Amino acid sequence: MxxxxxxxxxxxxxxxxxxxxxxxxxxxxxxxxxxxxxxxxxxxxxxxxxxxxxxxxxxxxxxxxxxxxxxxxxxxxxxxxxxxxxxxxxxxxxxxxxxxxxxxxxxxxxxxxxxxxxxxxxxxxxxxxxxxxxxxxxxxxxxxxxxxxxxxxxxxxxxxxxxSVAGYISDGLGKVRIRWIERRNSGGKLDGITVVQYRTAASDTWKAFSEISDGKPGMVPLAVDPSLDVAYALQKLDGRDALYRVKLDGSLAAELVHADPAVDVDNIVTIGRGGRVIGVTFVTDKREVIYFDPDYKRLQAGLAKAIPNLPLIDFVSASADEKKLILHAGSDIDPGRYYLYDRTTRQLAELMPVRPELRGLSLAPMQSVSFKAADGTSIPAYLTLPPGKTSMKGLPAIVMPHGGPGSRDEWGFGDVGWFSQFFAQRGFAVLQPQFRGSTGYGDNWMVGNGFRGWRKAIGDVNDGGRWLLSQGVEAGKLAIVGWSYGGYAALQSNVLDPDLFKAVVSVAPVTDLDLMKTTADQYTNSALVARFLGSGALAQEASPARHADAFKAPVLMFHGDKDLNVDINQARAMNQALKAAGKSTSLIVYRELDHYLDDSAIRTDLLTRSDEFLRKSLGL
Known part of the structure; x- marks a missing residue:
């Protein structure tokens, strides 16, 4: 808005x-x-x-x-x-x-x-x-x-x-101050090295700012503040992303703005037409914002008192003079509402709810929990119980790994809360593990990534399922549901432990890493995809389509046939392999839809079919 x-x-x-x-x-x-x-x-x-x-x-x-x-x-x-x-x-x-x-x-x-x-x-x-x-x-x-x-x-x-230029950053006053260049090899393919350049305020000459690659993180610029003549940039500090102010006067002198000892700083907070930087944000158990603009710091504190039940407050838009502000406020049990705040009259007025059809429906609270992995590592997670339930004992349950794998879940309804909340409404306990390979927890948590470090990542997902069983969920009522990388994890979890989950729902999954690389060959990022996924025995071991014979649980898959992120042939290869191995499998293909299935009728169909499949498979 x-x-x-x-x-x-x-x-x-x-x-x-x-x-x-x-x-x-x-x-x-x-x-x-x-x-x-x-x-x-x-x-x-x-x-x-x-x-x-x-x-x-x-x-x-x-x-x-x-x-x-x-x-x-x-x-x-x-x-x-x-x-x-x-x-x-x-x-x-x-x-x-x-x-x-x-x-x-x-x-x-x-x-x-x-x-x-x-x-x-x-x-x-x-x-x-x-x-x-x-x-x-x-x-x-x-x-x-x-x-x-x-x-x-x-x-x-x-x-x-x-x-070779891939992007620019303006200072909000019409002057371009930063650009980044993606290097390519002789065949025109990206080689994974990005060169960032900047200009001083008085010059049009480009100067070196940083170089970014897998082995050299470099400084990643996010915005320019012309009043201070600085760029706000992310840079590694003790293995985690921290926010710095970097002078653009030719010295590149850097001043630490904020770092967290447990998690990565992931973004800045901006306001107004020029994108003025007013704060920094990151996620611990919940998303936090630290405002270093004193006016907005005071305003946020006042708004928190005015709407205490909606703690996730974002300033999303402002008039040119910043006298009128649009803000969004939400929580785990409220998808959020848009408000208009008039700073002259100090009046706050609700404009509209994000999902008006949910008005009056009791949504399920989202709890921050943790469980122990097999090697003793504490894995953070979010647990959503059906409305009114305080215990998992006797409930059917779902482990729901997130997509990415370069991503993580957050507390709040957010953009994907409809997926977990639906199953909670249908009586399932839902666990969303932030397995190793998730972003936001520093370099050591990445273990390469969720593909190259798949044994750690999938091991954590499965240990989440075992934790649910230890909390009272019945062994015959445990399922796994995931989308994208989460769909991959839902399948690959059965390769590590075929007896753990009794039903698998997988949406737009990666299933064969070598096939993924072959599909990427026609695009400019093919070398980056190959490097990300790994090769040789690793790629074979990490591909659930190569291990269909291990499956015991029935599988239901969904995929759009215009999926650019994960080609439809990934799901088709998995479905064919499972059928050849005599396993229970079904693939629903949605025509003319991409990775996100942004179609209200199709998403309704996906949820309805998934619920029916889980109930039948778990004997509910």
Whole structure:
């Protein structure tokens, strides 16, 4: 949700039927709302919208589509008036027959500027064309930056396109200060080394900031503060990410802002059109925010008292003068509500709940717990019991490993709470282990990653199941459910211990690491994928499709056939291997959907089928 620069209107993206999305404009004066643009999800869906002027917006839409037999990601930028009129594409302009390659991405807004003249700073991916003189630097291709009037489409080049550039950071005042370059080998494939460069305030010359690779973490810039002439960057400290202020005056002198002795700092908190940095955030048992802007520190403390039952408070948007703020507040048992806070009148007004259909439904509290792995390591986890239950004794239970594996779960409803809360509503205890291989706990917790260190990761997942049994869950009522890497873990857990889980639900799973690498060969990140997954005997041992004969539990899988993250052939290979081994298996394929299955009817079908399968398999 975004508030206009003058603080009079809001814009947000709402879900429609199936995979469709709509841009809705709300008038804060009279409370009226109007959908002004829709996308049907075939293939594009709205992802984000912001105000480029008092009456003008820029929206980004994303898609996964088939091009020349390959699945490729696409993005497009359009500008439109607040009433839905004057829709204009912000894509690279071409004439028929000129473009020599596919224009996958229109770019992103990297600076919203003042918000009163319809102009923004955007990255632009320039595709080589046959003639010269039609577009800025037509003879060059790659990512550049333009200042664009979203109403007239007039363009001023800010950064010339360069093929190796992968991104830019502006200072919020229209000056590009940082860029990062992804190195490629002679075959055009990424080699895993990213070079970060910066400029001093008085120069256009690029200087070295850091170099980032697997063996050399380097400083990762997040934002630029022009008032202090610093970049905020993540850098390793004692094996964990910490936040630093790094001077951009040529010295690169770094000052520690915040570090936590147990977890990684994972992001900064920003506010306003220029993305002014006001705090730092990280996750312990719950997400924490430390505000170093005194005004917002006081404001957050006051809001915490005003809405004590919604402790996860985020400032999501501000008017140009920051007098009116949109904030989101939620918890584990509330998906959250949007509020408008007027700093002049000091009034707080609820705008809308995120999931109004859940109003009045008692959701299940999410507890932070821990259990011992086989080697004695304490594994953090989240436990969700059915509403009204205080004990696991006699309950059916689900171990639910998260995706990634470069990820972790968090306390709160968040973006994925619908998945665990559904099963809790259906009477299951749900355990979400933060197994080794999860992010957020420092380098030592990564054990390579969840694939190369699969025995530790999957061992922790299985030990979570054993802990549930020790707490009173009946042996015949224990299942495992996961999505993406979690779907992989749900399958691979049966390779380590075929007798532990009595039913397996796996959504969009990786099942064969060598097949994963073969699929990646047609993309520029193939070498990175191969390095991440491992090879030889490791890849064979880590692939559940190679060990179908070990399975005893019935398996139900779901997969979209336009999944760019994990190819549909992964689930098909697993299903075929299980059938060949005489095992109980079923694969549900959802057509024209990607990795996330963003379709309300399809997600309802997935949940319904999963629940029926688990009840039948566990004898409930």
């Amino acid at each position: 975004k508030i206009s620069a003058d603080g009079t209107r809001i814009a947000y993206i709402a879900p429609g039927a199936g995979p469709s999305t709509a841009l809705v404009i709300g008038n804060l004066a009279d409370g009226s709302e109007k959908p002004v643009m829709r996308m049907d999800g075939n293939p594009f869906v709205l992802r984000s919208c912001g105000w480029s002027g008092i009456n003008r917006l820029v929206c980004r839409s994303d898609a996964v589509d088939r091009v020349a037999g390959m699945l490729v990601p696409l993005s497009r930028l359009v500008a439109l008036d607040a009433d839905g009129a004057n829709v204009k594409s912000l894509s690279q302009r071409t004439m028929a027959g000129e473009t020599l390659g596919l224009n996958q991405f229109d770019g992103n807004v990297i600076d919203w500027l003042r918000g009163d003249d319809d102009t923004v700073l955007t990255t632009r991916n320039v595709v080589a064309q046959q003639q010269t003189g039609y577009l800025i630097d037509r003879g060059r291709e790659g990512m550049g930056v333009v200042r664009q009037d979203t109403r007239t489409l007039k363009i001023t080049q800010v950064e010339a396109p360069l093929a």
